Amino acid sequence: MDVSSGIPVERTARPYIIGIVAALILTAIPFGLVATGALPRETTLVIIAAFAVVQILVHLRFFLHIGLEAKPRENLVALAFAAVLIFLMVGGSLWIMFDLYHRMMV
Amino acid sequence: MTAEAAAMTGISPRDAERYEEKEFGFWLYLMSDAIIFSLLFATYLVMVGNTAGGPTGKELFSIERASGETLALLLSSTTFGLAAVALSAADRSKVLIWLAVTFLLGACFIFLEIGEFRGMIAQGAGPERSGFLSGFFTLVGTHGLHVSVGLLWILVMIGQVLFKGLTAPVASRLMRLGLFWHFLDIIWVVIFSVVYLPGLL
Numbered sequence: 001m002d003v004s005s006g007i008p009v010e011r012t013a014r015p016y017i018i019g020i021v022a023a024l025i026l027t028a029i030p031f032g033l034v035a036t037g038a039l040p041r042e043t044t045l046v047i048i049a050a051f052a053v054v055q056i057l058v059h060l061r062f063f064l065h066i067g068l069e070a071k072p073r074e075n076l077v078a079l080a081f082a083a084v085l086i087f088l089m090v091g092g093s094l095w096i097m098f099d100l101y102h103r104m105m106v
Numbered sequence: 107m108t109a110e111a112a113a114m115t116g117i118s119p120r121d122a123e124r125y126e127e128k129e130f131g132f133w134l135y136l137m138s139d140a141i142i143f144s145l146l147f148a149t150y151l152v153m154v155g156n157t158a159g160g161p162t163g164k165e166l167f168s169i170e171r172a173s174g175e176t177l178a179l180l181l182s183s184t185t186f187g188l189a190a191v192a193l194s195a196a197d198r199s200k201v202l203i204w205l206a207v208t209f210l211l212g213a214c215f216i217f218l219e220i221g222e223f224r225g226m227i228a229q230g231a232g233p234e235r236s237g238f239l240s241g242f243f244t245l246v247g248t249h250g251l252h253v254s255v256g257l258l259w260i261l262v263m264i265g266q267v268l269f270k271g272l273t274a275p276v277a278s279r280l281m282r283l284g285l286f287w288h289f290l291d292i293i294w295v296v297i298f299s300v301v302y303l304p305g306l307l
């Protein structure tokens with residue numbers, strides 16, 4: 001689906017097929033690691049986080065059709081602005097709360 | 107070309123601009139929704155250790171159920187995409203079939219989630235049990251509520267495609283429903299990566 005116009009312009013199922021295959025692989029690996037416990041806890045957590053970020057990008061690209069060339073650019077700009085807000089608010093909240101937590105525990 | 111396809115392509119530039127504006131407005135709504143979800147994630151992460159002596163995620167979550175929910179939602183995003191492809195080909199019956207499949211997959215997801223919530227509440231692990239469970243039910247429940255609204259919206263659009271045909275306003279609404287549906291899939295990816303997998307580890 002093209003985000004830029006009210007009318008869909010896509011003609012092929014190709015991006016959705018690429019998207020679902022990538023999404024299933026990116027989901028199966030972290031689920032498999034958790035189910036088998038093959039790797040140490042910290043390594044697994046890092047892999048889960050990294051795969052989540054890649055999978056979000058895959059969804060944005062192949063399901064929502066947002067790319068760096070997105071038209072109109074406002075969609076991408078709004079997404080970037082939301083990402084900054086999310087980073088500040090989530091990062092800030094976690095920083096404050098865990099700092100408080102550690103100070104209270106001392 | 108069918109009459110429906112002609113109706114779709116025969117929109118004036120002014121109307122096209124109007125649909126584009128609606129699209130952008132809906133996109134802004136989704137971004138604000140993303141901010142709400144991100145703060146619910148922050149709340150959950152702050153609360154996750156506060157189990158108040160109650161059950162933890164490891165005791166409550168099931169990897170089979172979480173994979174089932176994930177599979178249903180991922181596949182439903184693809185089937186919605188196939189409905190959008192059918193829409194651009196002005197193939198009304200295929201649009202209806204893929205919307206129906208998307209609805210069924212979404213309903214499977216909600217069915218699994220309600221079963222999960224009921225099971226947890228039945229064993230005394232409801233939202234009032236601990237800070238961890240309050241955070242869990244608020245975050246996952248808000249997502250489930252969004253999916254339920256999406257299911258209702260799919261039903262309404264199936265009705266509109268049936269009775270109004272693939273007109274430009276209907277196509278425009280389907281586009282926005284698609285954005286909503288794919289967006290909820292992204293939120294779910296973050297939920298299983300932040301809530302279920304680390305909880306089960």
